[in-house]
Amino acid sequence: xxxxxxxxxxxxxxxxxxxxxxxxxxxxxxxxxxxxxxxxxxxxxxxxxxxxxxxxxxxxxxxxxxxxxxxxxxxxxxxxxxxxxxxxxxxxxxxxxxxxxxxxxxxxxxxxxxxxxxxxxxxxxxxxxxxxxxxxxxxxxxxxxxxxxxxxxxxxxxxxxxxxxxxxxxxxxxxxxxxxxxxxxxxxxxxxxxxxxxxxxxxxxxxxxxxxxxxxxxxxxxxxxxxxxxxxxxxxxxxxxxxxxxxxxxxxxxxxxxxxxxxxxxxxxxxxxxxxxxxxxxxxxxxxxxxxxxxxxxxxxxxxxxxxxxxxxxxxxxxxxxxxxxxxxxxxxxxxxxxxxxxxxxxxxxxxxxxxxxxxxxxxxxxxxxxxxxxx
Amino acid sequence: xxxxxxxxxxxxxxxxxxxxxxxxxxxxxxxxxxxxxxxxxxxxxxxxxxxxxxxxxxxxxxxxxxxxxxxxxxxxxxxxxxxxxxxxxxxxxxxxxxxxxxxxxxxxxxxxxxxxxxxxxxxxxxxxxxxxxxxxxxxxxxxxxxxxxxxxxxxxxxxxxxxxxxxxxxxxxxxxxxxxxxxxxxxxxxxxxxxxxxxxxxxxxxxxxxxxxxxxxxxxxxxxxxxxxxxxxxxxxxxxxxxxxxxxxxxxxxxxxxxxxxxxxxxxxxxxxxxxxxxxxxxxxxxxxxxxxxxxxxxxxxxxxxxxxxxxxxxxxxxxxxxxxxxxxxxxxxxxxxxxxxxxxxxxxxxxxxxxxxxxxxxxxxxxxxxxxxxxxxxxxxxxxxxxxxxxxxxxxxxxxxxxxxxxxxxxxxxxxxxxxxxxx
Numbered sequence: 001x002x003x004x005x006x007x008x009x010x011x012x013x014x015x016x017x018x019x020x021x022x023x024x025x026x027x028x029x030x031x032x033x034x035x036x037x038x039x040x041x042x043x044x045x046x047x048x049x050x051x052x053x054x055x056x057x058x059x060x061x062x063x064x065x066x067x068x069x070x071x072x073x074x075x076x077x078x079x080x081x082x083x084x085x086x087x088x089x090x091x092x093x094x095x096x097x098x099x100x101x102x103x104x105x106x107x108x109x110x111x112x113x114x115x116x117x118x119x120x121x122x123x124x125x126x127x128x129x130x131x132x133x134x135x136x137x138x139x140x141x142x143x144x145x146x147x148x149x150x151x152x153x154x155x156x157x158x159x160x161x162x163x164x165x166x167x168x169x170x171x172x173x174x175x176x177x178x179x180x181x182x183x184x185x186x187x188x189x190x191x192x193x194x195x196x197x198x199x200x201x202x203x204x205x206x207x208x209x210x211x212x213x214x215x216x217x218x219x220x221x222x223x224x225x226x227x228x229x230x231x232x233x234x235x236x237x238x239x240x241x242x243x244x245x246x247x248x249x250x251x252x253x254x255x256x257x258x259x260x261x262x263x264x265x266x267x268x269x270x271x272x273x274x275x276x277x278x279x280x281x282x283x284x285x286x287x288x289x290x291x292x293x294x295x296x297x298x299x300x301x302x303x304x305x306x307x308x309x310x311x312x313x314x315x316x317x318x319x320x321x322x323x324x325x326x327x328x329x330x331x332x333x334x335x336x337x338x339x340x341x342x343x344x345x346x347x348x349x350x351x352x353x354x355x356x357x358x359x360x361x362x363x364x365x366x367x368x369x370x371x372x373x374x375x376x
Numbered sequence: 377x378x379x380x381x382x383x384x385x386x387x388x389x390x391x392x393x394x395x396x397x398x399x400x401x402x403x404x405x406x407x408x409x410x411x412x413x414x415x416x417x418x419x420x421x422x423x424x425x426x427x428x429x430x431x432x433x434x435x436x437x438x439x440x441x442x443x444x445x446x447x448x449x450x451x452x453x454x455x456x457x458x459x460x461x462x463x464x465x466x467x468x469x470x471x472x473x474x475x476x477x478x479x480x481x482x483x484x485x486x487x488x489x490x491x492x493x494x495x496x497x498x499x500x501x502x503x504x505x506x507x508x509x510x511x512x513x514x515x516x517x518x519x520x521x522x523x524x525x526x527x528x529x530x531x532x533x534x535x536x537x538x539x540x541x542x543x544x545x546x547x548x549x550x551x552x553x554x555x556x557x558x559x560x561x562x563x564x565x566x567x568x569x570x571x572x573x574x575x576x577x578x579x580x581x582x583x584x585x586x587x588x589x590x591x592x593x594x595x596x597x598x599x600x601x602x603x604x605x606x607x608x609x610x611x612x613x614x615x616x617x618x619x620x621x622x623x624x625x626x627x628x629x630x631x632x633x634x635x636x637x638x639x640x641x642x643x644x645x646x647x648x649x650x651x652x653x654x655x656x657x658x659x660x661x662x663x664x665x666x667x668x669x670x671x672x673x674x675x676x677x678x679x680x681x682x683x684x685x686x687x688x689x690x691x692x693x694x695x696x697x698x699x700x701x702x703x704x705x706x707x708x709x710x711x712x713x714x715x716x717x718x719x720x721x722x723x724x725x726x727x728x729x730x731x732x733x734x735x736x737x738x739x740x741x742x743x744x745x746x747x748x749x750x751x752x753x754x755x756x757x758x759x760x761x762x763x764x765x766x767x768x769x770x771x772x773x774x775x776x777x778x779x780x781x782x783x784x785x786x787x788x789x790x791x792x793x794x795x796x797x798x799x800x801x
Contacts, residue, residue, distance in 0.1 A: 047684030
């Protein structure tokens with residue numbers, strides 16, 4: 001079996017130490033593949049003086065040139081002809097620019113194994129039918145975002161009794177319909193089957209608040225869950241403390257904290273990070289995470305904040321085996337969590353960007369705004 | 377928060393207060409007697425209190441790293457001797473009073489000034505109002521959305537020192553989107569003082585009634601010009617320090633370094649020589665905000681990858697990357713904005729071409745930092761001034777401020793007054 005398949009069929013999804021060797025081998029094969037098949041990637045590796053055939057240890061992987069997501073947003077690059085990539089997913093494109101990632105068939109099969117294993121450990125895969133409330137996009141043929149595809153995919157983890165979408169595509173654009181969602185939740189509370197909420201934390205929070213303000217407090221059947229993912233996006237500033245959201249979910253829906261499950265991932269790094277019972281994102285065996293110094297881009301140690309470099313050999317369609325996102329994060333040792341999962345965990349602490357820029361240089365405002373910052 | 381007639385009101389009171397404002401201002405214009413001395417001594421005593429540290433905690437809350445800098449700037453702007461110096465330079469007796477034939481010349485305030493201040497420097501809204509007060513105007517101020525509360529605090533203290541100023545100060549925290557309120561304020565004004573970028577200025581032009589005087593303080597570009605050296609090492613180090621220290625965010629900051637040469641190879645040589653100096657300076661003034669530092673590093677790194685893969689969006693540019701800084705050697709010569717934060721453009725500009733090239737950005741230029749051999753200094757200064765540059769400084773002092781200097785080619789106080797003539801019988 002090729003090393004990627006070995007890695008993705010490893011029985012324990014958090015056995016980092018036990019998979020180090022196969023991870024390095026899978027990365028080596030993946031890098032060599034992209035080096036051979038993607039001219040842009042080859043130019044970059046050559047210019048940076050990196051030889052993919054020389055990947056032998058984890059420290060070689062740390063030296064591998066990574067691609068920032070902004071690079072992938074500006075340049076669509078593939079290592080396979082289009083027909084060999086059954087799925088192409090785009091990032092949700094905060095700020096209007098998005099990347100487009102191609103997935104190969106075997107990579108998708110690896111992904112499926114991963115989802116079943118990681119969610120399996122959290123009791124999410126089950127034969128119990130559920131009502132689904134998707135606090136995100138209703139898929140339609142013009143929407144290729146990874147988040148819409150993933151959210152829909154999650155409704156297949158159990159048999160679905162019903163599906164309600166918060167963002168509906170009407171008159172050529174997506175419109176949120178939280179009131180409709182709230183009504184559906186009340187309806188679901190009378191169903192014998194549990195309800196599962198899937199979607200952006202911001203919309204979930206808005207829904208909970210709306211229901212609370214209207215006094216629509218319900219008791220959902222046991223086994224109901226809230227699955228959060230996709231980050232706060234444009235609602236970044238309205239981000240609330242997790243405990244506040246947990247408390248409101250208990251009050252409005254009667255869902256306990258342990259049934260609120262958050263996941264982290266990106267179109268450019270399609271690995272499923274699912275939080276543990278202490279709500280920490282432990283790193284699964286399918287990826288490695290390096291936190292990099294914001295000035296020097298050199299790897300940092302545990303506990304030091306920096307840019308998040310996400311590494312995985314899962315995808316052969318687009319060279320995304322080592323990417324850097326806009327997130328800022330910290331890696332903590334497994335023992336700091338205490339949930340029993342023996343893998344370090346990633347904490348997201350913010351985003352790269354300007355929060356407090358003051359300028360009077362002509363034209364600077366526009367440039368900084370486009371760069372994603374707020375200009376005073 | 378609204379400051380109105382010396383009292384503080386909540387934002388919700390805005391329309392009610394605006395309704396009565398015209399009547400109130402007219403009353404002040406008819407009966408008010410604001411002696412310049414009152415303003416000067418109120419400002420001077422406030423400067424004194426700032427100097428001894430009474431407001432340190434307040435300033436620290438807004439700009440923790442720059443308390444000293446802001447304090448110094450406020451004291452300099454408000455001290456009596458400096459204000460008197462400014463008045464004597466900007467409004468000397470010779471231009472404001474006198475007699476020609478049967479005409480008596482005198483100076484009056486413009487009347488009511490409506491200040492629309494940008495938040496790009498803490499304290500700027502207050503400084504704008506201060507200039508309006510010194511010239512005897514009634515001042516309506518629209519705070520920038522990001523105002524920290526410092527402005528109202530300063531102005532309230534000023535009113536405490538001289539209660540008669542209450543009728544000359546009206547501060548509203550109206551958002552720029554409240555066009556109706558802004559229009560009402562504009563209708564009451566004789567002059568609109570607007571600070572900001574092109575978008576802000578254009579919006580105000582749409583808002584202003586015909587006949588109102590527009591006083592625009594727009595954003596500008598700065599650059600350095602190098603034609604030989606007097607003390608190469610010291611001059612280049614001073615330039616590097618200036619670039620890193622201001623983050624290239626100011627109108628006076630150096631965006632482009634021009635070299636007096638035809639030879640593009642000379643630009644590469646310069647970049648290789650200057651990069652280590654810039655690196656050292658950038659190291660000293662690293663961005664304290666981790667998010668901003670991260671974004672800058674990723675942007676630089678991404679640029680490097682794009683260059684390696686032949687994907688650079690702008691051809692004909694070669695970037696030299698240093699840690700936390702970069703120098704981009706360009707083939708063209710047009711003045712432009714850099715990526716800022718110690719990411720500088722390097723271009724060639726032979727002395728003969730200074731004027732035609734710089735004229736392409738006429739009206740946008742502000743400061744030139746001139747580095748050259750002593751014998752060329754006068755000639756090059758003259759050429760830069762002829763090209764539309766308003767300040768020619770040594771490279772290290774590009775963003776230094778001097779009491780009595782003009783602002784973007786004009787004396788601000790002169791823009792806030794009217795010259796009047798009266799025929800005597």
